[in-house]
Amino acid sequence: MPAANKRVRIRIAVNGTPRELEIEARRLLVEVLREDLDLTGTHIGCDTTYCGACTVLLNGRNVKSCTVFAVQADGGEITTVEGLEKDGKLDAVQEAFAECHGLQCGYCTPGFLMSTRALLSRVAHPTDAQIRKGIAGNTCRCTGYQNIFKAVRAAAGAAGK
């Protein structure tokens, strides 16, 4: 059997829930999240490390889950877009995107939300340049960047209150 099909046991915490999975070594984190755990909020866009639609947090940092083998995440904590909402209340970042209309078709939105969350967790009050740099790894093909940018700014403002 090729090494890639060998089944490997991994332990990951997804949105706070510990999970033990037996998966083929070749599988990507995004596939395991979507297909095995049914967390389809994380999208696959380009599948070549460009667009950022698949962005999730791995140990608090934003990564492109289409470019991480699930076995690389073993022992780690993963937050997907489904994990942003707490006790039925949207995260400040989600509120701001809704408020500022920071989405058009919505396909890229989960990725933008996760990159914004990672940025604001690291820098509570980012400058405009830091915002641009923080979300530069996410692509919106509707090109709705103006409102996305406003939403990130608003989320930073709301977090400061």
Place this chain on the structure above:
Amino acid sequence: MLGELGEEAKVLAGGQSLIPLMKLRLARPSALVDLNHIPRTAYIETQNGHVRIGAMTRHADIEDSPAAACIPILHDCAAGIADAQVRNMGTIGGSVAEADPHGDWAPVLMALGAEVECIGPGGARTVPVSQFIKDAFSTVLGPADLVREIRVPNAGPRSAGAYVAFKRCAPVYPTASAAVEVKMLDDDFCQDAKVVLGSVGLTPVVVAEAASALRGQAITPHAIRRAAEAAMSAADPQADLRGSVEYKRLLVGVLTERALLAALARARGERVEVAHEYAGR
């Protein structure tokens, strides 16, 4: 383990180049050996101005490190590689071992005179980055060898560098880049200089004539112009979707000049921020 798996096996560091290459079927390794769970492979240690960076250190950790605050060219490079997501996974050891002609680290480390410590069945050896990279995607590493550490020497007082790259948007490799390191005698006279270009040759291009245009000279706009022109002639770019040969040559001149001005100002003790330049900004 690598010895047993044979030449078609590959090691997986951050995976930010290897995984896309595998998806595009440009790489088809027979097996992958994951380095991500090996302890004590990610670190940045500074001693007497020398910096040692573990191979599995992520670009984002270098960007935020005290070492990069002291040696700003490390920050210029680390902070500009691809985007935040890639910087959180990608490693300096992986970037150097990949030896992609468009990689950011190689020209910077060559300008700094850095070395790579390699380990393998034959033991450890230390090789200057300039000799470590043999050709595009080719290094001195044998099939069972690994990069353990990158070592950056202490450049001494009145030394500084800067790295400026131009790219079309964040997630892509640069169209061209220039790494400059200068050592000054005083505010005006240059004792030594190095100019290394990225993305405009199969390996980083060391511009010997730019160094001689500056070494032992008073730094005047004329000397800077001569160094930039030397960089333009030394560049050996390929025409592709990123631009024509002529365009890339002109770009190299501009980037060299900008990196040089930033390095000179830093050597005088000024705080200068440079970053990867994007199209349309």
